[in-house]
Amino acid sequence: MIPPKIARANILRSLVLLLLLCLAASAALGDGETAPARDPKQPVDEAYTAKIHKYTTQPFFTSPLVDYLPASKNVPTPEVVLGDVAGAPGILPYAEDVYKYMRLLEKASPRVRVFSIGKTEEGREMIAVAVSSQENLKNLDENSAQLAKLADPRTIKLDDAEADRIVARSVPVYYITGTIHSPETGAPTALMELAYRLAVDESPYIREIREGMITLITPVVEVDGRDRMVDIYLWHLSHPKDFYPPLIYWGKYVAHDNNRDAMGMTLKLTENVLNTYVGWKAQVLHDLHESVPYLYDNTAGDGPFNAWVDPILTDEWEVMGWRNVSDMTKFGMPGVFTHGVFDTWSPGYLMFIAAMHNGISRLYETFGNGGADTLERTLEPEEYARTWYRQNPPLPKVMWSQRDNNNYEETGLLTSLHYFNENKQLFLKNFYLKAKRSITKPASEGPAAYIFPADDPRTDSQAELLHVLQKQAVEISRATAAFTVTLPAKKPAKPKKDAKEKDSKEKEALPAPTTREFPAGSYIVRMDQPYSRIADALLDYQYWSPEDPQKTPYDDTGWTFGELYGVQVTRITDPKVLNAPMERVKEIRAPGGVSGESTIYVINNNAEPSLATLRYKLRDASIEAAEEPFESAGKKFSRGSFLLRNVTRAQLNDAASELGLQAAPISAMPSVKTHPVRAARVAFVHTWLSTQAEGWWRIALDNLGIPYDYISTQTAAKTGDLNAKYDVILFPPVGFSSTTAIINGLPSGWGNPLPWKNTPETPNLVGNNDSTDDMRPGLGWEGVAHLKSFVEKGGVLLTATDTSQFALSIGLADGVSVGSAQKMKIVGSVVGTRLVDAASPIAYGYDEKLSAYCNNGPIFSLSSISGARNSRRLGAETHTRPTGRGTVDDPDFAIGRAGFEVPEEPKPEAWEAPPVTDEQMHNNFRVIPPANRARVIFRYADTKELLVSGLVEGGDEIAQHPAVVDVPTGSGHVVLFSINPVYRGETRGTYSLVLNTILNFDSLNAGRKLAEK
């Protein structure tokens, strides 16, 4: 027998042991990690939980993490703002309501703080919500200072041991962003509820996340687009039987491409998210999208991977992605997978801000209904197919609700947060290591620096490109004295196979490294800085092999910013460059102003877009363009240089200083021919089909201060005399559109009108953009006639890519045809073009070589015969000599008669029209008179020089063909672009092709040489 006292103690001890065992059992899975389970002591919000169940369409579309809502006495649930639970059918909150809720949370809980992170183009606020323990939020500044040391290892002298100590005491930051794509509507409510759970839930699983890390949430990234989308949805609710208008505008400027701006940094939302990500020294940027059933974690995407990311990161993608799939598979949720069609080449995606700044980029595609309706959804066979990476695929046909979507989003995020927190020391150490490896780049893989030489004539575009790098948090230095670096030897040409013996002479002839001196004032982007990676990725060249197993690039394949900005950038591998005398610069401005006083001033033309800005800024000044190069006071000025009169020195100095233009006084007008440069009245035409591609043109013109009337094809159809109002009509690309669609618009055979205008239900639709009572009608034949008459009567119509095809297919310009590519693949690449007609005003300021953005053409060919399709290719084949005696170069030979002289065949270049033959001149009224023939300004480079960056396959089909053509039509001109000169804020170098057309609209024939016949 055991004495009672001891027995009681033993029993107590056993009870304690049992309790500990129970706790351990409930708190751990086999792997020692905390199980997802609610805290039994915390009451559940029963009413809210009942609705979660009600709106979830299948029991397996949820998880133990989100199938209940913990109750709180003082913290409000999303219901206070939504009037229902997150993900409820019919409920889509405006950004303002989401913010209202986040601020109620902040008020009620010391675990939530809301930060304003900037404004959108239309002035709406963007926010970031931090959720963590009260203690972590109290220590935000101290923690941020610690993370800053990991983010910039120079501050701890790259000391790994010190980094380990900082890692051990730091709290990481996981940044989640929602609804950048406005028709992907589920994230805001999921993130409202997620914030609530993270702040309130006492389950060990959630508590660990809260106490171990900071979750940072921007619930709405595209705020302008969100409000438009909610408008449309409300309109749909009040017109349930009608079709609702498609979301033609998201943000003020671009739609889906708002997730392609992380290179050019043109949009406010990109800048605000980047500043938040970098400012918080966050480790992860996780962006939420909705287009794939049911959760595609494209973190571990398909190849090729971006060549500038650290392999540490690509491993992190795999580790996190597959773990995420595993966790959700264990919950029994179907359709969760990673890997898939997304390649990780382009760094343009919002999430890639993290990949390029030493963090971890992640992206979810969940399944959305484009609104809050519950719908029966039917999938394509490839979507529900079981594949090696999708062992538990989605179902072919299901009822799907916004709540289902929210369940997936929240479950995915919570498991990710939990896994990240469990392994935060690893991820923080990786964060440090990736930053350290960015700093040691010059000594490891290189390069050591990129140099922007001070003697680049395009100082303003140079400054603009450096501003992009500054927005990317890249440090810029400036040489305080001239310095010299060694440039690597050019690769020797491959030795010929038959040259067996390499004698000593040949060895001597191998090219040696050269040196180059850069002047004082040159800008230097050092690669021994924490954010060297993004600078390297933007400034380097890209090569996408035609043999790559990835046959469908997800996005652009090339983007080299120096090339597309038209500025000189030199990649330097010589580490001595880092010892050049230099200082960090904060403010970068191109030098500008007036150097003296006169009544005449001259500004050299270097194809700087700011010249156009100047023209519109100095409305009263008289400006002429020199049609030939000239010299004045010992200085050389190129064609197109501005000669300014009727402007005071002070006025010109103000404007030129601001614009980075240098004006010089001259005593007399030069003797060269000149023509006036007028501030053309510009109409900018858009369709109601898509406004994305033209949005990039609009933002470029707005940023440059070029005024225009923004009109739709419908307005063009209603405006009888376009010449009375406009000198130039810009019709930028619609984006993969057809002539049929541009003319006919959207189908009108059934359904209601599709209004795009502000009404009490839709107060946000229009903003400062355009409106219509019905989006369906297109340009129509009336509009075609108006465009035709506009050009005939002297107007200038400028088109690019698909609108060029449109203009040609309806006969607005003669003598240009569009060929169809057989095997050509140029997928968003940088290609070489070559100047053909330097005397054309469109080419003013440009050099012989110009890089441009090209996405598969179109392929233009010229003809001097009206209405003819170019048949040059056929001709080349039939014009070869027939079978007969002699060699290939001998003329043919006939028995029994003397030989004859073969008339010489003129051999036109690929960009030229075949010369008109004598035969064609015999009463051939179809020959286009010389003055009306197309004039090629730029052509594509030869096949072997066509590829600058990206993918060019089958490039011979477009090589040497016209890239920019000016077709005189009636008294006016149609200027056709095969390249897209204005694209995603990346192509400043080709902007002036458009701006020159505008400024010289009434003198486009300047310098033109006509054919003799």
Ligand SMILES: [Zn+2]
């Ligand atoms: Zn998306």
